[in-house]
Amino acid sequence: MKRTRKTLLSLLCAVGLLLSLTVAASAADYDFQGTGGQTLKLTAPAAVTVESTEGVYRNTITDPLPAGQELTFTFQLSAGMNNYDAALFQEKSLPLIAVKESYEGENLHSPTYVSGSKEAGITIAVPALEEGSYVLVFGAGIQANNPDKTLGQDIVFQFTVSADSQVTPPETTEEPEQPEETPVTVECPYTDVSPEAAPAVMELVEKGYLTPDSDTLLGADKPVTRGELVTLMGRCRDINAGKYTASSFADLTDDDPAMPYVEWAAGKGLINGYGAGLVGPQDQLNREQAACILARYATVFELENASGKESLGGFADKDQVSPWAKESVQWAVAAGLFTGDTLNPQAVVTRQEMAVMMTAVGLAEG
Structure with missing residues (x-):
């Protein structure tokens, strides 16, 4: 089998098709697809195999769908569902979905919108179809709410409709009643730290990254x-502070405790100088700067x-x-650094807020 596959790939290389063909061995290989920052995955029907991509993602729904009754399809959109806008999707993206007899053929049906949410995904409905072979086409321009991200390529799902096929509802098992979760409390000796910030603060303090006042x-x-x-960043990365012996900035003295870390950060491109040999080590940071x-x-x-990145809408x-x-604030929202209904981009960052941001982005894992 391996020799056969190798021979096949060699032949494809010879005719210049290797980059346009992707073969999947099973439904387990199917995952999110898209090239324009937005990706899509069909979650129901769940049995999907990937046939090939030739400027288009081509897939097959392996099990026949029933004739004579409405069909529903459910899918997830990444880089969109976190801030999903149902009205925008219905207005701009739903018209880009169609059912055809072939990818190049005329539209037979435009699906209708059933529901959509971050947790459950988006469900669309197609009117009852006669027995035969069809394709469900998602247009390259689909996006959920971020105008900068689209699928980038059409995504096609081939499926068959059969009068002998029946939809079997998934088995449901009654889950035992779960005890209510007790909120995790962290013992924090610092009386000026909020309960919400305590886990992040204690993680950084216990690792020796953050030094308390008392x-x-x-x-x-x-x-x-x-x-x-x-x-704090340099401590998280466990840098060798001793290798930085002299400041290259006019406003940063050699004996400043932050000197080696500022030199390290500047060398890595994490902070930029102000020009005229200045770096502003004592300047307070606001949230958008952080x-x-x-x-x-x-x-x-x-x-x-x-x-x-997430939309700021x-x-x-x-x-x-x-x-x-x-762009950095959009990233911070997607990474979970900024939560709530407001961004407060010009607000000064406090030490406990810095601890929460650091652990949210994973800096304490360095």
């Missing part, structure tokens, strides 16, 4: 400076949540975000 006070509400943030530095860190060290103060910081 045995009972963290200094939780103190504003964070650029030097303090990159110091988002920019954290986004660079996640990218440089290839953290799991280095990619991804749901935030009342989105217009207060500076243009140069917009």
Whole structure:
């Protein structure tokens, strides 16, 4: 079997088709598809195999669907469902979905919208079809709410309809009643730390990354400076601070505790100098500035949540975000650094807020 597959691939290379053909061995290989920042995965019917991609994603729904009754299809959209806008999807994306007899053929039906949510996905309905072979086509321009992300390529699902096929409802088993979860409490000796921030603060303190002001006070509400943030980053990465012996900035002395970390961060491109030999280590950080530095860190060290952006449309103060910081703030929302209904991009970051942001982005795992 392996020799046969190798021979097949060699032949495909010879005729220049290798890059346009992807073969899947089983339904387990099927996953999200898309090339324009938005990806789609059909979740019901669940049995899907990938045949090939030739400028188009081509898939097959393996089990026949019943003739003479309405059919429903459910799918998830990544880079969209987290901030799903049902009205926008119905207006702009639903018209890009069609049922045809072949991919190149005329539209037979335009599906109707049934429901949609982040948890359950999007369900569409197709009128009853006669026995035969059909394709469900998702157009390349589909997006859920982010105008900068689309599928990028058409996604096609071949399926058959049979009078002998019946929809078997999934087996349901009555789950035992689960006890109510008791909120996890973290013992925190610092009286100025909020309960919400305590887990993040204690994780960083226990690892030696964050230094409290005293045995009972963290200094939780103190504003964070650029030097303090990159110091915490450098400790998380366990850098060799001793190799940095002299400052290259006019406003950073050699004996400043933050000096080696600022030099390290500047060398990695995590912070930029102001020009004229200045780096501003004592300058306080606001939330959008912190988002920019954290986004660079996640990218440089290839953290799991280095990619991804969310629309800011749901935030009342989105217009207060500076243009140069917009992409970083979108990343911060997707990464879970910014939550709630407001962004507060110009608000000063406190030490306990910094701890929450750091652990949310995974910096404490370095």
